[in-house]
Amino acid sequence: MNENLFTSFITPMILGLPLVTLIVLFPSLLFPTSNRLVSNRFVTLQQWMLQLVSKQMMSIHNSKGQTWTLMLMSLILFIGSTNLLGLLPHSFTPTTQLSMNLGMAIPLWAGAVITGFRNKTKASLAHFLPQGTPTPLIPMLVIIETISLFIQPMALAVRLTANITAGHLLIHLIGGATLALMSISTTTALITFTILILLTILEFAVAMIQAYVFTLLVSLYLHDNT
Amino acid sequence: MASVVPLKEKKLLEVKLGELPSWILMRDFTPSGIAGAFQRGYYRYYNKYVNVKKGSIAGLSMVLAAYVFLNYCRSYKELKHERLRKYH
Numbered sequence: 590m591n592e593n594l595f596t597s598f599i600t601p602m603i604l605g606l607p608l609v610t611l612i613v614l615f616p617s618l619l620f621p622t623s624n625r626l627v628s629n630r631f632v633t634l635q636q637w638m639l640q641l642v643s644k645q646m647m648s649i650h651n652s653k654g655q656t657w658t659l660m661l662m663s664l665i666l667f668i669g670s671t672n673l674l675g676l677l678p679h680s681f682t683p684t685t686q687l688s689m690n691l692g693m694a695i696p697l698w699a700g701a702v703i704t705g706f707r708n709k710t711k712a713s714l715a716h717f718l719p720q721g722t723p724t725p726l727i728p729m730l731v732i733i734e735t736i737s738l739f740i741q742p743m744a745l746a747v748r749l750t751a752n753i754t755a756g757h758l759l760i761h762l763i764g765g766a767t768l769a770l771m772s773i774s775t776t777t778a779l780i781t782f783t784i785l786i787l788l789t790i791l792e793f794a795v796a797m798i799q800a801y802v803f804t805l806l807v808s809l810y811l812h813d814n815t
Numbered sequence: 816m817a818s819v820v821p822l823k824e825k826k827l828l829e830v831k832l833g834e835l836p837s838w839i840l841m842r843d844f845t846p847s848g849i850a851g852a853f854q855r856g857y858y859r860y861y862n863k864y865v866n867v868k869k870g871s872i873a874g875l876s877m878v879l880a881a882y883v884f885l886n887y888c889r890s891y892k893e894l895k896h897e898r899l900r901k902y903h
Binding site: 597621677680 | 867870874875883886887894897
């Protein structure tokens, strides 16, 4: 059971070739584009959903912040589809790998911070000191704010990794427990029910993306536009 | 009877069994040829099941079912040990 539990998280390779590239690229197949005004049901549904999400997310930004719309919409689509595909049996979820999430979090956060520093230097530096702090506390507070700034990309990446990995592990564990208890019965019904509930809650992995992009968004908003 | 249609232009189902090796060897295996094959396959599936007036969930589910199956094949080696047996 020990070795078995974590084998679903190793990078899939086939004869030494990286199969993980294909798995990462697979969700792009599920989002076809269409340049017609009235397209098929699939594309129409996706366009409607995308419009809903983009309106809800980008409305708080000014015109400069809204140039990030394409980036953020692709981000939410990618993370959402990858997490949902990972809920299928036997599939591999790329977002369980911390390397990948760091690769997404650090450049985006750095872009937002550097944009803020280049265009509104004074306002960005002013973020390090909340209004109305007593004078003796200022040095300590600046240090604390700097630490909290630099921990943002780490928090973004680790949050996503930990949530998805923990959910998958729990499903494996509880599923295994159910199978083991099948021969002993009585508690089986209860455990199976718990699995069902857990899976439903895990489908709020979609809410995970919401959390990811939203947090990123807040950071972008604060730094860029104030 | 010699074939009146040249081998190159025949579809796979029209090729006789004896001509099969030469037909396979004649296919375009350059990178652009392979890319073209994938593109043709993709559009064949897309136009048949998704890009229709009343597309149903079947178009998407078949893709996901194939994805699950391929992942099962990929991890069969580790799953072999989980079969129902008396002694593990």
